[in-house]
Amino acid sequence: MVIRDKIFSTITSIFRRHGAVTIDTPVFELKEVLTGKYGEDSKLIYDLADQGGELCSLRYDLTVPFARWLAMNPTIQSIKRYHIAKVYRRDQPAMKKGRMREFYQCDFDIAGVYDPMLPDAEILRITTEILDSLDLGTYTIKINHRKILDGLFEVCGVPTDKIRQISSAVDKLDKMPWEDVKKEMTEEKGLPEEIADKIGQYVLKKGGRDLLKELRSTPELAANASFVQGLDDMDLLYDYLEIFEVIPKMSFDLSLARGLDYYTGVIYEVVTEASAPKAQKSSKKETSKPANNDPDADRSNDDTIGVGSIAAGGRYDELVGMFSPSGKGRVPCVGISFGVDRIFSITKARMTEEVRGNDVDVYVMAFGPKGFTGMVKERLQVCKTLWNAGIKAEFTYKVKPKLMNQFSSAEKNGVPYAVILGEDELAKGVVKVKELGLPEGHPEKDGVEVKLVDLPQEVKKRIAQRGDKESAIAKAVENVTLEEKN
């Protein structure tokens, strides 16, 4: 939870830097609100018991509840919101044991009628700010556009009623070789082979602005209105992304399709080296579920952000309108979901330092000859003084604790300072402040005497200095690492 908290606070502070506010939507939705929004994954929706009243389900993601909320609040025509909360899926409904999955998602959305691609660009900028701060290693933001895909399928001759199916087959190219995807299109979904081959010519392409240019100069594509509209959007988006300095992270990837039905414009998905699934060499049939049965791995198996990705999203201009009875509340939206559990797994695996158990800066302890009182009241008194000064402090809940036990409690949580009370010292109005973990021979190894009246101030000074020292060390290490890289 310490690591997870750190991830939450990093993400939250970046959302707020961009002017977002948080909105809390309920964990329940009417069953009908969720029906028909998630394609074939709808079977994973968890229903509440009918104890008399409306039929409700637990939220499956944070996007549909947000859209429903916007539709119910038509006075809100624009908002930037974030929401960190749990979503719920029934794990393998066919299983005997009804195991449930609950995991965190962390969403950011911009709703409102705006000029094209400005909010979309800011979302991608925010994504890079977050991923850079979380230090997850190399990552790529794959990007595509639903109108480009739709145009492409039209040009290739895919029948309109097959577009969604073919689209979801194409989406599997990140974990299946082309030959298997083609087989799914032709054998399972009945697409003529020549159409599949034509699709293959295009969807295996990836690149940057060069690819946009290449596609624009392909006559048959340039003749399709939907395709060109998508290209225009992408060109404008790239203009803005260039200013935001995020181009090096982007990969325009024609195979990215995203499973969910509600996207209408730009779509994107973030993969890291650690999260990317390896494309299978064999042509053995693969299911969308990973084979891993470890319950911990399961927790991060968040299909809405795509298998193997750590964040995903896109533009959904029609979803709010679906919940608006009058049709008035058709607010266009664009957003992204971060898979916090998957980010957590990667962060944890990359961590070299031990995580401290808590935040405490000072452990207040007492020391005296055998049979001494334990000075419990004096320890409470000193703790109170420190708390009053806003200092994080702890003590042992024993009237007569052993010194060793007090030290080991402090060390267990990595508490940096001990304030040690002794009867003789206290009679002189002093206590000992000792930095824990100093090397032998250090001049302050045995601690320094501090007047009780100066204690809060002295401790604060030391905590601040230690903070400065630590960031200086972190900076030095970073510089060395950078030099090594260059």
Place this chain on the structure above:
Amino acid sequence: MVIRDKIFSTITSIFRRHGAVTIDTPVFELKEVLTGKYGEDSKLIYDLADQGGELCSLRYDLTVPFARWLAMNPTIQSIKRYHIAKVYRRDQPAMKKGRMREFYQCDFDIAGVYDPMLPDAEILRITTEILDSLDLGTYTIKINHRKILDGLFEVCGVPTDKIRQISSAVDKLDKMPWEDVKKEMTEEKGLPEEIADKIGQYVLKKGGRDLLKELRSTPELAANASFVQGLDDMDLLYDYLEIFEVIPKMSFDLSLARGLDYYTGVIYEVVTEASAPKAQKSSKKETSKPANNDPDADRSNDDTIGVGSIAAGGRYDELVGMFSPSGKGRVPCVGISFGVDRIFSITKARMTEEVRGNDVDVYVMAFGPKGFTGMVKERLQVCKTLWNAGIKAEFTYKVKPKLMNQFSSAEKNGVPYAVILGEDELAKGVVKVKELGLPEGHPEKDGVEVKLVDLPQEVKKRIAQRGDKESAIAKAVENVTLEEKN
């Protein structure tokens, strides 16, 4: 949500100051885990649909899931944890419409085998730190001890099997006059009138250490083992609370009984002037539900913390053992729940200032003659520079926005500074920084020119100065208020 967030962060920072960590327990529990823990309120538990698998319910509070978690993790023999999360109740199960209630609780618990009253005292100290920081006005922490109550009922001659019922009747003394409580005991619960009268002699008493002394010198009470054990605990607790300087907030109140079954020691409940229910003068029967049907009021109707209170808790030494199959994990615990929704209502009512919509410090805008470009790329560029420096900044998602609209967007959210781009200025490498809301005639009313290269640094300086100025004003206001009080 802005106010709620502020409450959460205040509470969280105080929990952490005392060395607490957060643990996240699932929103689901097996139905059997929750059964039999909440007395007659069990009918409000929300069950999940049986879609094949174990029968589950949604958590009703955060205490039972924490105890269950401790029992499942027997290696954890001590922990200080906090948890801010939602709990679920079915609203009025008899109603036709199955409305649900979800609301936040915010719990802090100390688990572990420790010397008596030390963790209990720290919980009460934390409670005062939190309530003082939240500025909720005058409040009182009512305190009592289950062993004192049990001893009292024994001495008065209440049959053992009636103790819980009589106890919950006594607990209603904060909102019903004694005559009604007595009627409930005798007419509804069949207690002989002379026993009820004897109970009445004691449970209407409240006070401080003086009352402890008085009770100790009452022979019939001093002869009861359970009663004396409770008194000893209270005496020791008062010793510690004196050091922690929280005595002025405490009221030892013999009528406090708390409805939940699982308490075994000290119990407490916090009432504020704003939250306290008025004791009814009439002897009309009252239900435990307030008559108010406003859905907002309903949200804060959190019965686990007691009608009219904003926080409540106590010691529960047996609950973990109930979930421990081997009986090994009998970790004693003491804790408190804060009713965030009720605190929120009070805070909101006490607020005199308007709450800002978001946190943004700078609104980046452009200004030019009719038909000018709108400088969208330049605005993005400046925003990027500010974000890179960690400054919270926003811009309008329009290519050619009107200056008025940009100002009104900034004002709507109370953004303190505008950075205004103009083509002539930008050609000279400068922009204008303008503090919004300055009075007419202020020397910087029209803004000041700042070199683009110095912008992040200049803006940071101004934000910091403004922060200092605001806290100085707040301090001055506080001093004036204090002087008025004295």
